[in-house]
Amino acid sequence: MNQEIQWFLHIIETNKLLSKEEIVYLYKSLHETNITLDECAQAALDIKTDSITSEEEANTIVKSFEEARLTAIAKAVQNTPIPQITQTGTKKMNDCFETASSLSEEDTKYFLKTLLSDLKKNGTSDLHISAGAVPFVRKSLKTERISNTLITPDLSAKLNTAFLDHQQMLSFSNDKALSYCLSFSEKERYRVSLINQKDGISGSYHIVPGDIQPLKQLGFSEANIAAIEYFLSHHNGLILVTGPIGNGKTTTLASLVDILNKNRKDHIIMIEHPIEIVQSSLSCNVTQREVKKHTAAYSSAIRAALREDPDIIVIGELSDLETIEIAITASETGHIVIGTMQTGDATNTMNRIINIFPPLQQPQIRAMLAGSLRGIICQRLLPAKNEGVTLAAEIMVNTLAISNTINEGKMHLLKQTIQTSTKSGMISMDASILSLYTAGKISKETALQNVTDKKNYEKLITG
Numbered sequence: 001m002n003q004e005i006q007w008f009l010h011i012i013e014t015n016k017l018l019s020k021e022e023i024v025y026l027y028k029s030l031h032e033t034n035i036t037l038d039e040c041a042q043a044a045l046d047i048k049t050d051s052i053t054s055e056e057e058a059n060t061i062v063k064s065f066e067e068a069r070l071t072a073i074a075k076a077v078q079n080t081p082i083p084q085i086t087q088t089g090t091k092k093m094n095d096c097f098e099t100a101s102s103l104s105e106e107d108t109k110y111f112l113k114t115l116l117s118d119l120k121k122n123g124t125s126d127l128h129i130s131a132g133a134v135p136f137v138r139k140s141l142k143t144e145r146i147s148n149t150l151i152t153p154d155l156s157a158k159l160n161t162a163f164l165d166h167q168q169m170l171s172f173s174n175d176k177a178l179s180y181c182l183s184f185s186e187k188e189r190y191r192v193s194l195i196n197q198k199d200g201i202s203g204s205y206h207i208v209p210g211d212i213q214p215l216k217q218l219g220f221s222e223a224n225i226a227a228i229e230y231f232l233s234h235h236n237g238l239i240l241v242t243g244p245i246g247n248g249k250t251t252t253l254a255s256l257v258d259i260l261n262k263n264r265k266d267h268i269i270m271i272e273h274p275i276e277i278v279q280s281s282l283s284c285n286v287t288q289r290e291v292k293k294h295t296a297a298y299s300s301a302i303r304a305a306l307r308e309d310p311d312i313i314v315i316g317e318l319s320d321l322e323t324i325e326i327a328i329t330a331s332e333t334g335h336i337v338i339g340t341m342q343t344g345d346a347t348n349t350m351n352r353i354i355n356i357f358p359p360l361q362q363p364q365i366r367a368m369l370a371g372s373l374r375g376i377i378c379q380r381l382l383p384a385k386n387e388g389v390t391l392a393a394e395i396m397v398n399t400l401a402i403s404n405t406i407n408e409g410k411m412h413l414l415k416q417t418i419q420t421s422t423k424s425g426m427i428s429m430d431a432s433i434l435s436l437y438t439a440g441k442i443s444k445e446t447a448l449q450n451v452t453d454k455k456n457y458e459k460l461i462t463g
Helices: 003-014 020-030 037-049 055-077 105-121 153-160 166-175 222-232 249-263 298-306 321-332 346-355 359-372 400-407 411-419 429-438 444-450 454-462
Strands: 126-130 136-139 142-145 177-185 188-197 200-208 237-242 267-272 285-290 312-315 336-341 373-383 389-397
Touching (some): 037 055, 055 105, 153 200, 222 237, 222 249, 237 249, 237 346, 237 359, 249 267, 249 336, 249 373, 298 312, 298 321, 321 336, 336 346, 359 400, 389 429, 444 454
Parallel strands (some): 267 285, 312 336
Antiparallel strands (some): 136 142, 177 188
8 A cells, every 4th residue: 555545544534534443444445456545535535425414514524535635645755754744854755756756736736835835944945856866955055855866857847837827838938947936825935946958947946034034133233234224214325235146135135125114104116036025015105026027127127117206116136237227327316226236245246337337338337326325235144053044244335435436446445445444334244254253153164264365364263
């Protein structure tokens, strides 16, 4: 008897859907046969039907048996021991994907939803299902296999396209890549990225936090928070949140919007790809638009936003010349513009912005940034000493010294200016990493691996 049926019998016994005598009778009649789970569920329902007295009771019983069937499939696929139910988390599941190829469309969706929910509860950040590889997850910045099953091209296509609607399937077929948000509720959302590669389809599922977390809970220090609140106190200007991909920029962005949403009475327009964290209108009116779903591109969405009487424009990613140019212009014309970039520190951020423009236009852009920039938050997640991750953050405040440095194009002096301007709320990434080490939050090895000025900081760390 396969594990699905064993789990089904255990569940209906635990939930008292059938008596022990009825379970024993059903078990004996099925023990030596090759009956399927569906046939077993129908046999169990037939036994129960004899005692049903009303249509309402019948509907309830059918629903209960269906839930038991779906749960049994999920537990069998995850190879969960019987009768003790163990959380899958990131523990290896002994080829839990082995039976996934035989699941129906509905059961495939249920399996993925259950798997993602379990991983979310276990503190996992990402799930990867790729053709030609075994499935693995990322937790505390480390990868770990969750099955020994090699995902075939057919199984990868089945799993990764299970939740796509017709329009998304068409878009993926045409573009060979797709990013969207898989949502089961406002607090259970996943950013999904699908691509085609030589072995088939690869899918990455990033687990989005269910709640908006305050800056202190994210790991920002009191001095960091004071500087960030100063950025948000203005009524115009550009605020940038930067860092490598997968280092919490979206979560920080949501926290900034939440602060504004609670403390101001403004119109906030958010442009994202995709929408990950849902923001409700509190003191502010919040409008969220998704690129390729509600608008064609970031640049066109910003132009449209400027005609919608906004006070604050939030841009999910500043990556191309047109988007950056419109964002800078909007920040000069009476709007707060908050955007993210995939850069490692403030100096690289400024160089990326300016160098994307033609040489003849760069002096003008430097002058615009010198006047409109409010500050830059650069963040990086590091493995914590005990467990999980901790946040290192570089903060650059656009003081007179920073403004003059930008205007004159002397970007190589930004790092030095940040290091010597701690009284203005600034801190360099290296200094932030050193403070985490001295506070005992990260190991010496982690600190040494992540500081860039190794010549000076290695002495401080080892000393």
